[in-house]
Amino acid sequence: MPPGAAHAQPQPEAGPRLAQFYFYLTEGCNCACRHCWLAPKFDPEATRYPTLPVAAFERVIAEALPLGLGRVKLTGGEPLMHPDIGDLLAVVRREDLALTVETNGLRLTEALADAIAGCRQPFVSVSLDGAEAGYHDKVRGVPGAFDLAVAGVRHLVEAGLKPQLILSVMRDNVGQVEPVVRLAEQLGAGSVKFNLIQPTERGVALHEQGDSLTVPELIDLGRWVEGDLAGSTELALHFDYPRAFRSLARLATRGGQGSCGILGILGVLASGQYALCGIGESVPELLFGQVGQVPLAEVWYQHPVLLALRDGLPGKLGGICAECLQKSDCLGSCIAQNYYRAKDLFAPYWFCEEADQLGLFPASRRVPVAAKG
Amino acid sequence: MMAYPLADPLVVLREEFDDWAVLFHPDTGAAVGLNPVGVAIWQRLDGRHTVPGIVTELTETFDGVPGSAVEEVHAFVADLIERGFVGSAQSQPG
Numbered sequence: 001m002p003p004g005a006a007h008a009q010p011q012p013e014a015g016p017r018l019a020q021f022y023f024y025l026t027e028g029c030n031c032a033c034r035h036c037w038l039a040p041k042f043d044p045e046a047t048r049y050p051t052l053p054v055a056a057f058e059r060v061i062a063e064a065l066p067l068g069l070g071r072v073k074l075t076g077g078e079p080l081m082h083p084d085i086g087d088l089l090a091v092v093r094r095e096d097l098a099l100t101v102e103t104n105g106l107r108l109t110e111a112l113a114d115a116i117a118g119c120r121q122p123f124v125s126v127s128l129d130g131a132e133a134g135y136h137d138k139v140r141g142v143p144g145a146f147d148l149a150v151a152g153v154r155h156l157v158e159a160g161l162k163p164q165l166i167l168s169v170m171r172d173n174v175g176q177v178e179p180v181v182r183l184a185e186q187l188g189a190g191s192v193k194f195n196l197i198q199p200t201e202r203g204v205a206l207h208e209q210g211d212s213l214t215v216p217e218l219i220d221l222g223r224w225v226e227g228d229l230a231g232s233t234e235l236a237l238h239f240d241y242p243r244a245f246r247s248l249a250r251l252a253t254r255g256g257q258g259s260c261g262i263l264g265i266l267g268v269l270a271s272g273q274y275a276l277c278g279i280g281e282s283v284p285e286l287l288f289g290q291v292g293q294v295p296l297a298e299v300w301y302q303h304p305v306l307l308a309l310r311d312g313l314p315g316k317l318g319g320i321c322a323e324c325l326q327k328s329d330c331l332g333s334c335i336a337q338n339y340y341r342a343k344d345l346f347a348p349y350w351f352c353e354e355a356d357q358l359g360l361f362p363a364s365r366r367v368p369v370a371a372k373g
Numbered sequence: 374m375m376a377y378p379l380a381d382p383l384v385v386l387r388e389e390f391d392d393w394a395v396l397f398h399p400d401t402g403a404a405v406g407l408n409p410v411g412v413a414i415w416q417r418l419d420g421r422h423t424v425p426g427i428v429t430e431l432t433e434t435f436d437g438v439p440g441s442a443v444e445e446v447h448a449f450v451a452d453l454i455e456r457g458f459v460g461s462a463q464s465q466p467g
Contacts, residue, residue: 227391248393248406325395325404364387364395367402 016310017068018300019264020100021060024278025088026051026077027270031104032141033127035168035212037337038077038278039201044142046081050270054084056291058091060268063296071098071121075278077270080107089115096120103127106145108152110159117159125164125193126153131179139173153187162190169194169221171211177225181233191236194225199350200340201282215354219245226250242352243330244365260331262309266300274299279336286339305345309335312346319348320356325365378450379420381460386415396458403456410435414446418459424450 027050028043029036043049061069072092074085080103082088089112092099098121105126116122126149129139133146140146156163165184167176177194184192197203197212206212213221222239226247230237243251266288267277274288274296275281288299288306300306313335314327321332332338333349341350355361381398388394392409407415413434417427428442439445453459 223390247391248389248395249391249408252406252408325397362389364389367397 015301018064018266020071021064022073022265022267022277024075024269025079025082029077030081030106033139034202035197035206036202037198037200038281040077051082052270054087056272057088060291061095067300073100075102078104093119105149105152108155110155113155113159117161122161124156124161125166128165128180129167130173130176131183135173135176157188164191164193165189166193166195170197184235193238195240198337200337242333242349243326244324244362260333260335262335277336316346318346320352320361321348323367325367376423377420378418378459380418381458384458
């Protein structure tokens with residue numbers, strides 16, 4: 001079969017489509033970010049902790065293609081510190097899979113940028129937590145991280161890509177929101193995304209110490225980003241709060257963002273374990289078996305957690321999510337995060353729950369109690 | 374198409390901070406978002422306005438109302454009828 005034809009409209013022979021695989025390629029990371037929701041071990045040379053073997057990577061893809069695989073996401077840890085990253089990208093290119101890469105950019109060389117650009121529909125996001133080294137390096141815990149990340153973005157742009165910059169918004173860098181947009185314009189990026197600090201792993205301490213922004217602050221910031229800042233730039237800006245808080249105008253033009261894609265994805269960790277997503281690093285009950293020891297089709301079609309999600313989303317979502325007009329699109333925003341906090345796959349999302357408790361959940365997006373079925 | 378379209382009185386218009394709004398039907402749970410022009414049209418589906426009459430009033434409120442507005446508003450109202458938000462036929466003003 002010619003390249004490009006095999007996966008144009010991949011559909012599984014039966015059952016739900018496994019559209020995308022998230023590869024958490026390294027257990028270590030060359031940054032020590034104070035907010036990371038996965039908390040990989042600091043390993044600047046990628047020599048101390050496991051990385052996913054190329055053979056396992058190829059095996060997962062071979063088993064996933066008949067299930068409808070169309071895109072892979074390479075993430076970590078830090079995917080570009082995988083010792084065989086060039087070989088992994090060659091596999092992606094050979095199988096004509098669409099590619100997403102989430103990176104801190106520290107090892108993003110010109111050669112790697114070209115290799116990524118050679119894959120189908122490449123999309124790369126690079127973390128940048130400030131428009132100056134002082135802000136970014138403090139968050140990342142690594143001196144020099146800013147200069148390397150900016151150089152990496154430049155390599156991507158020179159390779160013809162339009163990378164996305166991602167700023168994780170916290171109290172220390174909230175003043176960097178607009179400067180990062182201006183830097184993104186100068187660098188030739190395509191978009192900027194503003195992530196919330198999730199109360200998971202290292203993010204828990206940031207929330208407890210008051211170093212993350214409060215829900216009211218985040219609502220105000222999101223409205224300013226979407227309403228004012230977005231009007232001042234040609235770049236696409238995405239503030240990653242739940243859909244119930246996003247203006248209808250934004251939803252009308254960028255409807256697909258801000259929901260949990262969990263019904264169409266699966267993850268594999270550097271240890272070779274299948275997992276719901278990266279949350280498997282922290283929550284053992286969301287691990288689904290070892291690559292090579294359990295057939296992927298068996299995991300995808302039969303694992304009780306996945307069956308429970310397909311059966312229960314969105315109807316079994318609890319708390320404020322049960323009352324949300326947008327639960328069918330949002331699917332609880334992040335099932336992994338919800339499970340981490342409550343040990344319940346259908347627990348409500350923390351942001352919406354807090355907003356509800358503060359009387360800030362938008363009344364217009366709520367199903368009246370009398371209308372609930 | 375009814376001459377004087379009338380919104381289902383059960384349907385709730387929930388206006389948001391930026392003049393957009395959500396139409397919500399409590400019986401069916403159906404919801405749809407409206408932009409500010411859609412809100413203005415909805416507020417005139419009172420059984421007393423024809424579509425050309427609504428367009429005349431829109432022209433007084435909004436800039437740049439296109440020449441195709443009557444056809445577009447007819448299509449918009451037809452879509453609301455299809456979704457069950459506009460229900461009772463009115464051949465005469467109510």
